[in-house]
């Protein structure tokens with residue numbers, strides 16, 4: 001994820017596209033747990049030890065926190081859960097902040113990101129989502145990005161967009177690694193963007209406007225800004 005957010009040379013997160021941007025955002029595994037003890041930031045819980053009824057409306061985000069939920073002002077909770085491959089890749093909660101598309105976000109329940117085990121990390125993965133870009137994509141949502149097509153596919157091209165001016169307007173997702181379709185304005189769609197649905201091997205960029213949007217969320221959103229100064233990592 002850091003390779004992708006930093007557009008790090010020599011990695012699958014690097015690109016030479018004129019719009020490709022180093023978002024200058026980095027992530028660290030927690031080093032200090034909520035009790036003040038050292039940690040590697042990873043906790044493992046046996047599913048059988050959790051007693052919970054799946055009758056909630058937003059069951060993923062009501063259910064997964066039972067496995068572990070650290071203070072969201074200090075930590076980003078990422079739950080890795082063993083679903084079947086390609087059923088569902090991941091999901092993220094969205095921030096609320098004074099940006100188009102985010103002013104009216106409803107912040108209820110829990111905050112975090114869910115990634116399914118078949119699409120998490122970079123080993124033993126299956127299908128086209130096999131290089132860990134699922135977490136990069138979901139972290140994009142966590143920091144306020146929309147899909148390139150906005151929220152409704154096949155909508156009128158101009159009806160709704162992703163609020164980033166430098167991503168060509170498209171009305172639907174692109175899968176696989178095929179040639180990029182043209183956008184609503186006849187430009188080449190940015191299918192290599194992390195906020196499309198292309199295969200991981202063909203994804204390698206955030207744009208400048210996307211980076212600015214994420215950085216604004218990180219600096220201004222009440223459920224994100226304290227992460228910058230979190231006491232969960234050692235700052236020597």
Ligand SMILES: [Zn+2]
Nearest residue numbers: 137138141147
């Ligand atoms: Zn998405």
